[in-house]
Amino acid sequence: MSPKNVVLLRTHHKGKVKEYLATLSEAPFHTEFGVIDLSVLLENENLETVTSHMGQKFSVVTPRSPDFFRHSKRTGTPMIPKDIGLIMAHTGICSSDTVLEAGTGSGSLTIYLGFVAKRVLSYEIREEFVRVAQNNVAKAGLSNVEIRCGDLVETLPLISEEFDVIILDMGGSEKAVCGCFEKLKNGGFLVTYSPFLEQATKIREEIEKLDFFDCRTFECFEREISFSSRGTRPSTIPVGHTGYLTFARK
Numbered sequence: 001m002s003p004k005n006v007v008l009l010r011t012h013h014k015g016k017v018k019e020y021l022a023t024l025s026e027a028p029f030h031t032e033f034g035v036i037d038l039s040v041l042l043e044n045e046n047l048e049t050v051t052s053h054m055g056q057k058f059s060v061v062t063p064r065s066p067d068f069f070r071h072s073k074r075t076g077t078p079m080i081p082k083d084i085g086l087i088m089a090h091t092g093i094c095s096s097d098t099v100l101e102a103g104t105g106s107g108s109l110t111i112y113l114g115f116v117a118k119r120v121l122s123y124e125i126r127e128e129f130v131r132v133a134q135n136n137v138a139k140a141g142l143s144n145v146e147i148r149c150g151d152l153v154e155t156l157p158l159i160s161e162e163f164d165v166i167i168l169d170m171g172g173s174e175k176a177v178c179g180c181f182e183k184l185k186n187g188g189f190l191v192t193y194s195p196f197l198e199q200a201t202k203i204r205e206e207i208e209k210l211d212f213f214d215c216r217t218f219e220c221f222e223r224e225i226s227f228s229s230r231g232t233r234p235s236t237i238p239v240g241h242t243g244y245l246t247f248a249r250k
Ligand SMILES: C[S@@+](CC[C@H](N)C(=O)[O-])C[C@H]1O[C@@H](n2cnc3c(N)ncnc32)[C@H](O)[C@@H]1O
Pocket: 076, 077, 078, 079, 080, 102, 103, 104, 105, 106, 107, 108, 109, 110, 123, 124, 125, 126, 129, 150, 151, 152, 153, 169, 170, 171, 172
């Protein structure tokens, strides 16, 4: 499952880190610091550095989920790491889990899930988004992720599998709550992500009609600390509101 077809190239320039997510091939790889011959990495995958024709040295590392998050093509608003972290922590997603997710978007959450879970089945209603997400997931080298084009609300009754965790990040999630309950294993979690409290409230109303054991809604705050010669303090450019996460356990 490791992404052997892609490497993360890192170099320093004027005190800043410059990064490139590069697909391994015989073709020359162009950077602002010159052209790199990546075929050397096809011959020796243990090489730790490569050098461009202009003499710039790059360290070569195997990319991880946050690298794919930063460098993947986007089609809309991705779920961001602080919220993904909360999902991982509250559901305990692990390597024996089968996870259902919708909407895929550009697959940011999907890639994090794919690196942890046994299988991820993801639904996205827009065909053009499916193609982008499939490319992003393929680049991450994940063969345990399946992305299907379709409306999850309509498709739920046709899905024959049961899931350990179901995650909804889409408009109209409340319409899928009842169908998701049917597809969840006992002890499994339904997670919904809602940008607005009104949506979270509608979702909770649906959850209350069903036989879930427990339901909790959270908003997650993350504050980066900035270090400079002037002093140390919380960053003045914080991430503002993202969404409300509701967790219901069957
Ligand atoms: C906010 S984005 C999801 C972002 C994604 N979680 C990520 O991390 O990149 C919401 C997506 O849900 C899709 N969507 C909306 N309604 C849907 C439905 N009923 N079934 C499947 N996908 C749906 C939209 O097309 C959109 O791409």
